[in-house]
Amino acid sequence: MRRMEADLIVIGGGMSGLSAATAAAQKDASVIVFEKGGTVGGAANMGMGFFAVESKYQKAQLVNHTVDELFKEFMDYTHWRVNARLVKKLFEQSASTVEWIEDMGVEFLGAFKYFENSNQTWHIVKTPGSNKPAERCASIMVKAMKDTADELGVDFLFYTSVKEIITGDKGQVLGVRAVDQRGEEIEAECSAIIVATGGFGDNPEMIRDRIGLTWGQDLFSFRIPGLKGDGIRMVEAIGGAIDPSMIEVTYTTPGVTNLYKTISETMRQPNLMINLDGKRFMDESIMNNTTFTGNAISVQPKRKAFTIITDSILDEYRAQGHLDYITIHHNIQNVDHWEEQVKAYFSGDTSVADEGLSFLEEDTNKIPNQFFIADSLEELCAQTGINYKNARKTIDEYNSMAGRYDRQFNKHPKYMRELKEGGKWYAAAHYMCGYGTLAGIKTDDELRVLDEDWKPIPGLFGCGTDVCSIFGDSYNFTMPGSTMGFAINSGRLAGMNAIDYIDSDEFVE
Ligand SMILES: Cc1cc2nc3c(=O)[nH]c(=O)nc-3n(C[C@H](O)[C@H](O)[C@H](O)COP(=O)(O)OP(=O)(O)OC[C@H]3O[C@@H](n4cnc5c(N)ncnc54)[C@H](O)[C@@H]3O)c2cc1C
Numbered sequence: 001m002r003r004m005e006a007d008l009i010v011i012g013g014g015m016s017g018l019s020a021a022t023a024a025a026q027k028d029a030s031v032i033v034f035e036k037g038g039t040v041g042g043a044a045n046m047g048m049g050f051f052a053v054e055s056k057y058q059k060a061q062l063v064n065h066t067v068d069e070l071f072k073e074f075m076d077y078t079h080w081r082v083n084a085r086l087v088k089k090l091f092e093q094s095a096s097t098v099e100w101i102e103d104m105g106v107e108f109l110g111a112f113k114y115f116e117n118s119n120q121t122w123h124i125v126k127t128p129g130s131n132k133p134a135e136r137c138a139s140i141m142v143k144a145m146k147d148t149a150d151e152l153g154v155d156f157l158f159y160t161s162v163k164e165i166i167t168g169d170k171g172q173v174l175g176v177r178a179v180d181q182r183g184e185e186i187e188a189e190c191s192a193i194i195v196a197t198g199g200f201g202d203n204p205e206m207i208r209d210r211i212g213l214t215w216g217q218d219l220f221s222f223r224i225p226g227l228k229g230d231g232i233r234m235v236e237a238i239g240g241a242i243d244p245s246m247i248e249v250t251y252t253t254p255g256v257t258n259l260y261k262t263i264s265e266t267m268r269q270p271n272l273m274i275n276l277d278g279k280r281f282m283d284e285s286i287m288n289n290t291t292f293t294g295n296a297i298s299v300q301p302k303r304k305a306f307t308i309i310t311d312s313i314l315d316e317y318r319a320q321g322h323l324d325y326i327t328i329h330h331n332i333q334n335v336d337h338w339e340e341q342v343k344a345y346f347s348g349d350t351s352v353a354d355e356g357l358s359f360l361e362e363d364t365n366k367i368p369n370q371f372f373i374a375d376s377l378e379e380l381c382a383q384t385g386i387n388y389k390n391a392r393k394t395i396d397e398y399n400s401m402a403g404r405y406d407r408q409f410n411k412h413p414k415y416m417r418e419l420k421e422g423g424k425w426y427a428a429a430h431y432m433c434g435y436g437t438l439a440g441i442k443t444d445d446e447l448r449v450l451d452e453d454w455k456p457i458p459g460l461f462g463c464g465t466d467v468c469s470i471f472g473d474s475y476n477f478t479m480p481g482s483t484m485g486f487a488i489n490s491g492r493l494a495g496m497n498a499i500d501y502i503d504s505d506e507f508v509e
Contacts, residue, residue, distance in 0.1 A: 016464025
């Protein structure tokens with residue numbers, strides 16, 4: 001058994017744990033980070049940027065969001081069923097966090113929206129030598145923060161999994177037990193611990209038991225290796241209170257999204273969406289709010305829905321020269337690669353597929369076909385299992401409103417594109433997806449972990465996904481960058497608070 005000691009131990013070196021360790025080390029604390037995998041940054045390595053309000057970038061871009069305004073909007077969105085004090089602190093700290101990270105040598109492209117009606121809060125990291133947003137660019141920030149943490153003397157132990165939190169007779173934390181790559185046990189003593197293990201996005205059993213969804217059947221969320229819910233279970237084991245968790249919901253066409261991006265993005269335009277009963281159920285113009293769309297799909301039969309288009313709609317996109325919705329992260333502008341990708345999809349050729357993140361979502365070999373082509377609506381319904389009679393009625397009604405007022409859900413007339421006979425019919429099946437889980441460990445606004453009596457467990461703090469309950473029942477895509485923003489800001493706060501605790505009269509030896 002190897003023995004170690006430090007002022008602070010951080011469990012998990014993802015975005016939140018790395019931020020916590022860096023902030024604590026800046027307060028002259030000795031810090032050990034135990035990281036199960038071989039690298040820091042976790043999920044953030046796949047992301048692009050984070051939330052901030054009243055930042056210098058927003059000011060320079062004449063984006064006049066204020067903390068007060070967005071705080072109110074956020075609290076209205078969550079119906080005040082979240083920790084308002086914590087939300088306010090995170091919002092107030094967010095602009096200074098942008099500068100904190102700049103001081104580590106990171107540049108930002110500016111503040112971006114995620115979709116037309118979202119707020120402009122997404123601070124996207126600049127890739128050196130480029131002025132374009134790039135997928136995974138947040139990994140540059142992760143590297144810079146790791147370099148800063150190294151300079152400050154933070155001790156990173158990779159491929160080392162924490163198994164247990166050790167507590168004393170007053171309930172205070174005393175240290176952790178961990179196991180390294182070679183199977184050697186480590187017992188590390190400390191005065192405070194921060195739990196930052198990223199939730200349980202890679203644990204289908206916990207997803208089924210705690211959220212009620214079956215992964216691979218009605219959920220195809222990202223499964224980032226190692227996110228098994230260790231932090232939540234370790235805190236539970238020492239009497240920490242556990243809040244309900246949820247999925248950070250989006251939607252996907254398994255085997256297509258993130259891989260055949262032209263097909264995927266074309267089938268995610270605000271055209272007709274129906275369920276297996278052949279019925280329409282939403283204003284499809286909200287499809288760029290992936291949380292709202294995932295939520296709407298989650299209450300349809302078999303938690304499944306289909307967008308349907310015809311060749312005539314593809315022709316309209318060709319004539320227009322661009323799609324209706326173009327996302328920053330996928331940046332598919334038009335249908336130029338449609339035929340090529342459709343051919344490749346049906347022949348199983350992945351060579352023309354875009355470099356994607358699908359490997360984190362699904363094993364494409366096991367997923368049955370989710371994109372369909374037919375010569376008629378009837379044939380399309382036979383392939384997909386959609387109720388033809390109802391679908392025919394829905395489409396006749398929908399076509400009668402083409403280009404005009406949508407009597408059913410008031411979608412903007414410009415998105416009421418007619419589905420015309422005479423060419424091919426296309427359908428894509430959509431299911432709930434998600435970046436992972438959110439929430440679990442209960443904390444107060446100082447990120448102190450609470451027990452069942454709502455009392456802080458002395459010396460125990462949490463940050464990031466494990467404790468992220470500020471969204472209530474639905475992730476807030478109208479304030480883009482919010483989960484990475486939560487990870488960095490909660491980590492930064494937890495790191496500072498943990499060291500303040502060690503130096504305070506409240507410290508329990
Ligand atoms: C594809 C993708 C794109 C995204 N893009 C964005 C974006 O642009 N903006 C945004 O706001 N959000 C984005 N997110 C979400 C955001 O990246 C995450 O919310 C955030 O990074 C979570 O940070 P975390 O520290 O809580 O968890 P993680 O980053 O998941 O880190 C947890 C770490 O803990 C380690 N660990 C687990 N158990 C143990 C253990 N027992 N012992 C030791 N270590 C352990 C894991 O190996 C992991 O490294 C994206 C997510 C994905 C998947």
